[in-house]
Amino acid sequence: MSEHQAQDLLLQAEKKLNSWTWFNSTNKQEDAAEIYEKAGNTFKLAQRWKDAGNAYVKAAELYKTTPDLHYESSKSFENAAKCLKRIDAEDKETSNFRNAAKHHQEIAEIYETDIIDLNGAKENWEEASNLYMADDSQAKYCSMDLSFENTREYQFLLGILSCIENNDQDLFSQKVYEFDQLTKLDNWKISILLKIKKSMDMTLL
Template sequence: MSERQAQELLQAADKRLNGWSFFGGGNKQEEAAELYEKAGNTFKLAQRWSEAGEAFIKAAGLFNKIPDTQYEASKSYENAAKCYKKNNPEEAVRALESAIMIDKDGAHFRNAAKHHQEIAEIYESEIVDLQGAMKNWEEAAHLYMADDSQAMVNKCLLKVAHFAAQLEQYDIAIDKLETVATASMDNQLTKWSLKEYFLKAGLCHLCTGDLVHTRQALDKYCTMDITFENTREYQFLQAILDCVDNGEIEIFTQKVYEFDQMTKLDHWKTTILLRIKKTINEEPSLL
């Protein structure tokens, strides 16, 4: 029933769009766009996701041509993306990119940033393109900065660092982690996270193989936050840095085990630590 009703709405929209109008083209375009929207929502009820997406795309295209309906155009592209996410992630990305263009032109930076986040999540979980995910998290950070939303900027930059390290782009990861740490220093709500940011940045430094620069970085982190030197994270970084410097694989493994007993290591840190271990042990092995 819903699918038949949706098809009838599509036909009505096509007829309205192609028919003669006493009021001129703009009015009939808006009426046709609203009918396409109704068709899209009706296709959603029938769980016909591709057809729903196509109907919303048609609505968005018309709204985008009509003065003062850019918000409706962006919303229709967003609705199309939600439908396409069910079975066509590439089309979902294209719909969201169209929404971003409209939102940026209208200076709706927060909306555009949210759409970049959605694209990043699609790249991460559906398409599995970590470079694409990282790029969109960074774009979202820029737009949140324009919107003066520092907390969201920090969230996005941490995601950039996460993926950059996975892609072995350690300099980018370090830069983003240090940027977030600097922005968090004077904020009582986020200052407690400094040791986590410094730990991750320190691990990335170790992955570069530049031990001199790693020691300099740890000294800098202690200057940025005078409490860092007394933390478990700092002591752990110093211990494994010494192990790498001296080629002490067994002690490295023991230090990682001891730290994990006190502060559970997540998958990201475990992966990075395995990479560090391989710099002192040519044969891959479990921590």
């Protein structure tokens, strides 16, 4: 039901923008922005994160055209970024690192250009870069051995990459332990994994 309501709101917003009025067009844009914002909220209730994010961006861009509504514009851009982060989390869970990287790139652009939060932009640019590298590593392993995707080693690699991206040390240790129970890790692999674990510890300092 929420999705249909949201779609109706999008149509209302477009109709409002395209309507002719005797009054200042700024009022028309503000009204349309409010409707887009409602559509974003409704899509969010339906967990349609991409659609919600798009609606919030449209609202933000319309608010931005009015000097007195820059705060509303900033809040809508922030809501859009939050929706993109939800999509990003889902992509990470399914090891879709390239899509996750693209979402972080979009978030970084919002922080840099619209919210003017340079620290937030920097964090998301770095996260996008890390995810692109993770995706490249994943693709490289698979191209070396076409059967690699179906192996326990591949699943282990995806698991620890996800732990690194989320800085989840407990799950990282659990993944290593579970893999070692089935396929004994040699000393060289253990030393590499310990270095990775140590680098994760350092990020918390």
